[in-house]
Amino acid sequence: MNPERESCLVEVLDRLLNKGAVLNADLIISVAGIPLIGVTLKAMIAGMETMLEYGIMEDWDKSSRELYASQETHIPLFPGEQVLYKAFGYLREDEGLIKCWVPGIWNITSQRIILWIKTPGKVLFETPLENLRVLRVPASHEVRKELELIYPEGRTRISLSERDEFEEALAGAAEATNAMKRSEICESGQLPYQI
């Protein structure tokens, strides 16, 4: 096993992309000497840099980069909310015909749990830490490292390979929230406590 070894296949494909390849084909299907169906095929494959050198797809390149730049790149947080922990994980999508695991980045903030997807930047799932219960799925019922989230509106399954760390971070965050509530009670005569 030598991971440093240059891969021949990658090298070949890379050269192909750097050079670019074009396929042009015209085809007529005829019966009894009468052309009936015409086909014109055009295919091109090349690295984007090569495409741009030839002036192909310039507008598309520009507009897709601009589109990304206009999207949100950070999680919309409430004022005073902080991200405490981040880990790559999945959410089980039970709605619709196909049940599947949707990947994203799980964020534990001082107030919520959020599943964030980077491209396109959007929040796929969020629920406040308050009234949230987290259960471990019994090992016999799970394929991967799963957790069950139970919140007032329903329940959902999530999965993280760093499950232990996630649980720890969640416990820490919940404790901080409770601490906040306690201080709210202590200072009940004053304005509500804010972080």
Place this chain on the structure above:
Amino acid sequence: MAVNLDEGNLKDGLLGLVVALVEIIQELLERQALRRMESGRLSDCEIERLGEALSELTEALDKIKSDNNIEEAVQSVRSDLDLAAEDLIDKFLNPASWNEESQREES
């Protein structure tokens, strides 16, 4: 040339094949990304984002490999594919050797 999957454990073998293909694509993307970065068309922010995303992809792939214990399966699929590619190029560059080989097989 055949790519040998580990038939003793089809799941690992199949996953190994898929991850190997993804890895090849990822290395290709890395090389093309390098070319784009060097072209000077991308802004600094875009370069940083691209680099970050690619390194995250590498990390995720490494994680999948170590989680499923398929490093060796992936490596063997990749070396098989490399050999196949080498073989193909060799046949393109030296058609004569191809003829010799097929004659040897016939006799």
